[in-house]
Amino acid sequence: MGRFYVTTPIYYVNDVPHLGTAYTTVVVDALRRFHQLVGDETFMLTGTDEHGLKIERAAKAEGLEPKAFTDGISARFREAWPKLDIEADKFIRTTDSDHKAFVTELWKKVEANGDLYEGEYEGWYCVGCESLKTEKELEQPGNLCATHKAPAELVKESSYFFKLSNYQEKLLAFYESHPNFIKPESRRNEVLSFVRGGLRDLSVSRTTFSWGIPVPGNPKHVMYVWFDALANYLSALGGEESDLKKFWPTNDKSETEQVVHVVGKDVLRFHAVYWPAFLLSAGYKESELPDVIYAHGFLTVDGQKMGKALRNSIDPLKLAAELGVDTLRYQMLRAIPFGQDGDFNHEALLERYNADLGKNVGNLLSRVLGLCTKMTDGKHPADPLDSGTEVEVPLFKDYGYCTTEALSGWMAFAPHYALEWTMKLANSANLYVDRAAPWTAAKNGESARVKTILSRLLRVLEALSVMLWPAIPAKANEMRAQLGLPPMEVSVGKSHWPTSMPDRHPGLALAPSGPLFPTYDEPARKAMLAKLVPPAAAAAAAEAVSPPVAGSNASAAPADAAGTISYDDFAKVDLRVGLVKTAEKVPKKDKLLLLTVDVGEAEPRTIIAGLALSFAPEALVGRRVVVVTNLAPREFGSAEIGGKKVKLVSHGMLLASGPSEDLRLATIDADCAPGSRLK
RNA sequence: GCCGGAGUAGCUCAGUCGGUUAGAGCGGGCGUUUCAUACGCGCUAGGUCGGGGGUUCGAAUCCCUCCUCCGGCACCA
Numbered sequence: 001m002g003r004f005y006v007t008t009p010i011y012y013v014n015d016v017p018h019l020g021t022a023y024t025t026v027v028v029d030a031l032r033r034f035h036q037l038v039g040d041e042t043f044m045l046t047g048t049d050e051h052g053l054k055i056e057r058a059a060k061a062e063g064l065e066p067k068a069f070t071d072g073i074s075a076r077f078r079e080a081w082p083k084l085d086i087e088a089d090k091f092i093r094t095t096d097s098d099h100k101a102f103v104t105e106l107w108k109k110v111e112a113n114g115d116l117y118e119g120e121y122e123g124w125y126c127v128g129c130e131s132l133k134t135e136k137e138l139e140q141p142g143n144l145c146a147t148h149k150a151p152a153e154l155v156k157e158s159s160y161f162f163k164l165s166n167y168q169e170k171l172l173a174f175y176e177s178h179p180n181f182i183k184p185e186s187r188r189n190e191v192l193s194f195v196r197g198g199l200r201d202l203s204v205s206r207t208t209f210s211w212g213i214p215v216p217g218n219p220k221h222v223m224y225v226w227f228d229a230l231a232n233y234l235s236a237l238g239g240e241e242s243d244l245k246k247f248w249p250t251n252d253k254s255e256t257e258q259v260v261h262v263v264g265k266d267v268l269r270f271h272a273v274y275w276p277a278f279l280l281s282a283g284y285k286e287s288e289l290p291d292v293i294y295a296h297g298f299l300t301v302d303g304q305k306m307g308k309a310l311r312n313s314i315d316p317l318k319l320a321a322e323l324g325v326d327t328l329r330y331q332m333l334r335a336i337p338f339g340q341d342g343d344f345n346h347e348a349l350l351e352r353y354n355a356d357l358g359k360n361v362g363n364l365l366s367r368v369l370g371l372c373t374k375m376t377d378g379k380h381p382a383d384p385l386d387s388g389t390e391v392e393v394p395l396f397k398d399y400g401y402c403t404t405e406a407l408s409g410w411m412a413f414a415p416h417y418a419l420e421w422t423m424k425l426a427n428s429a430n431l432y433v434d435r436a437a438p439w440t441a442a443k444n445g446e447s448a449r450v451k452t453i454l455s456r457l458l459r460v461l462e463a464l465s466v467m468l469w470p471a472i473p474a475k476a477n478e479m480r481a482q483l484g485l486p487p488m489e490v491s492v493g494k495s496h497w498p499t500s501m502p503d504r505h506p507g508l509a510l511a512p513s514g515p516l517f518p519t520y521d522e523p524a525r526k527a528m529l530a531k532l533v534p535p536a537a538a539a540a541a542a543e544a545v546s547p548p549v550a551g552s553n554a555s556a557a558p559a560d561a562a563g564t565i566s567y568d569d570f571a572k573v574d575l576r577v578g579l580v581k582t583a584e585k586v587p588k589k590d591k592l593l594l595l596t597v598d599v600g601e602a603e604p605r606t607i608i609a610g611l612a613l614s615f616a617p618e619a620l621v622g623r624r625v626v627v628v629t630n631l632a633p634r635e636f637g638s639a640e641i642g643g644k645k646v647k648l649v650s651h652g653m654l655l656a657s658g659p660s661e662d663l664r665l666a667t668i669d670a671d672c673a674p675g676s677r678l679k
Numbered sequence: 680g681c682c683g684g685a686g687u688a689g690c691u692c693a694g695u696c697g698g699u700u701a702g703a704g705c706g707g708g709c710g711u712u713u714c715a716u717a718c719g720c721g722c723u724a725g726g727u728c729g730g731g732g733g734u735u736c737g738a739a740u741c742c743c744u745c746c747u748c749c750g751g752c753a754c755c756a
Contacts, residue, residue, distance in 0.1 A: 186683070186684055186750080186751095187750090187751095189682090189683060189684085189751090190682090190683070190684095190750075190751050190752085191751090193682060193683075193751075193752075194751070194752070197682095197752065197753095200755090200756075202756070203756080265750080265751095269751095269756090297750095335691080337691095337692080341749075341750090342691095343691090345690095345691095348690080348691080348705085351690095351705065351706070352705080355704085355705060355706090356704095356705090358716065358718090359716075359718065359719080360719095362715095362716065362718095363715055363716050363718050363719070364715085364718095364719090365715090365716095366714095366715050366716055366718085367714050367715030367716090367718075367719075368714085368715085369715085370714055370715055371714050371715085374714080375714090420703095420704080423704085424704095430718095430719060430720080431719085431720070433714070433715090433719075433720095434712075434714095434719060434720050434721095435720090437712095437714085438714070439713080439714055442714095514716090515715095515716045516716090517716080518716065519716055519717095519718085521717080
């Protein structure tokens with residue numbers, strides 16, 4: 001047990017929350033949750049960076065005072081995160097007065113140490129980048145900044161410089177003795193070679209604008225945004241007497257006390273070079289520097305680089321509303337190896353959701369709860385026999401392995417790895433259900449055996465709910481609710497990581513409440529994809545026709561998340577009256593009937609319908625039903641019919657309602673001609 | 680131009696100090712079970728391990744070279 005202080009970068013308010021910032025913040029929240037789970041005292045910080053020329057100008061453009069302008073954007077960030085189930089302990093703003101006071105003090109310490117001097121500097125300055133450009137970097141004609149395509153300005157001004165050059169050797173020595181300071185390894189090498197290449201003094205003040213923290217004793221100058229911004233990680237913890245100071249441990253810090261800055265690779269240098277240099281200069285000792293600067297990669301979206309236009313077209317909050325927060329979080333954490341660049345691919349997202357969450361975990365929960373409903377009165381079985389048989393061996397082995405690997409994945413800032421092993425445990429449990437076959441034991445009257453099996457499965461499910469909680473807290477708790485368990489609770493000093501199987505809860509009532517992760521079938525998948533990545537034109541059109549759906553159904557099932565559709569969308573569905581000509585049971589497929597249905601075409605259609613539990617084949621012949629006729633054909637495997645093996649391909653769908661053992665058919669109340677269109 | 684990293688099955692990637700038939704997940708294909716969310720389980724990928732050359736008894740794994748991609752640096756910070 002220890003302390004875990006984790007930060008996101010503070011986000012510059014020249015932009016609103018987008019997929020990239022959401023990604024960083026989700027990962028940090030997941031790390032925070034994991035450390036809470038293992039009993040650490042945690043503190044998560046995020047916030048906004050609000051000073052600088054760029055902001056001053058943006059405010060002016062909108063006719064606002066800078067503070068009023070930043071108030072608005074900052075609020076958007078603060079309000080966004082809870083919608084992604086991110087619970088930061090503090091949201092800092094660089095315009096907070098205590099932050100400003102802290103930075104002023106920091107400046108004075110650096111100055112007292114003799115590391116600041118006044119000089120002059122001249123260069124091409126790009127407002128967008130907040131930085132100087134070399135002539136080579138500018139595009140001609142017009143001295144355009146390559147990134148912003150805007151003209152750079154030739155500036156010459158008096159400036160304070162920080163003697164960064166004094167810190168080259170100290171930093172190198174520090175990196176040497178703290179191999180984990182910069183992660184991942186490849187980034188560390190980059191920084192190392194950068195620093196070895198020589199450090200020049202850093203201009204740390206500006207006189208060309210006033211929206212910033214004034215330099216003490218020389219208010220014509222405001223501090224360079226990075227000097228101001230980096231200090232937030234410390235200023236957020238308050239003054240000397242603040243209780244939060246403990247999160248920034250000093251000399252006596254132990255192995256288990258960590259200060260971790262998660263940053264994008266674009267701002268790594270500021271964090272890995274400037275920040276420790278500033279701290280050393282201000283009198284902080286090596287032991288008082290942060291422990292880990294973890295640089296993550298950038299996301300592409302469906303293989304495309306996230307330019308500003310694309311970025312703005314992908315609103316993480318809207319994604320969360322459409323897909324469910326947990327699906328979004330899961331994808332961010334599972335699909336992208338943390339530290340590397342990754343692709344946020346919408347198709348892969350749905351595939352991943354179906355495979356991992358739907359089929360592997362969700363269905364496991366569902367089948368185990370189903371078995372308990374039938375075999376143990378819907379309760380956790382009482383006093384199960386606990387002697388294992390051979391069937392248990394792989395499960396126990398996997399359990400130990402998976403929980404250990406997942407734990408070390410989280411410890412090593414590798415959520416993707418942790419979740420991979422979490423899934424392997426679910427997979428192993430699914431296998432165990434098959435091997436142990438409680439239904440067979442039940443038929444043989446071995447009720448003790450049945451209880452043993454189900455008890456074990458329930459315990460694995462509980463463990464899974466814990467292991468998933470850092471990544472998908474809301475769904476993990478829903479899962480627990482179905483298992484009859486209270487929401488996840490954490491407590492400082494106590495690890496809840498399920499290193500050994502959770503205790504039994506004999507007699508505790510289960511509360512199944514339907515699929516936890518309803519999978520997307522082919523049509524639903526297509527519909528969701530169309531919604532998430534609409535062609536630009538279609539998006540604009542859709543926007544005009546239907547108002548955006550409110551984002552309150554964040555955790556709703558896909559079926560509900562569909563929201564409203566336009567009439568045009570509805571009109572795409574071709575519903576027709578069909579007359580059932582023949583019907584027969586499909587051998588070896590309990591639920592399936594093979595129908596031929598006249599929908600007004602030359603030949604009756606072959607339709608496979610899952611009606612067998614509710615209808616005898618002969619009861620359907622001659623009935624008028626409602627058929628979706630333009631659904632893509634779907635395969636149902638193959639079966640032997642009339643002595644021949646045939647592929648089962650359905651060319652339509654009958655509309656019906658109810659559970660599969662008690663279905664009601666949608667029908668039509670008169671003898672309409674087969675093929676009549678419904679509207 | 681310099682310095683890194685990467686290029687392995689359709690996709691995303693693992694491959695430790697060089698060593699038996701190159702692996703996993705997903706998708707696809709085939710089979711199978713019925714407790715379950717048309718779900719689970721089993722089988723299935725015949726991939727010149729980017730190209731070429733070399734070292735070695737033996738290389739995806741070491742060396743050289745070329746190609747492609749990404750990142751960092753390049754009299755800017």
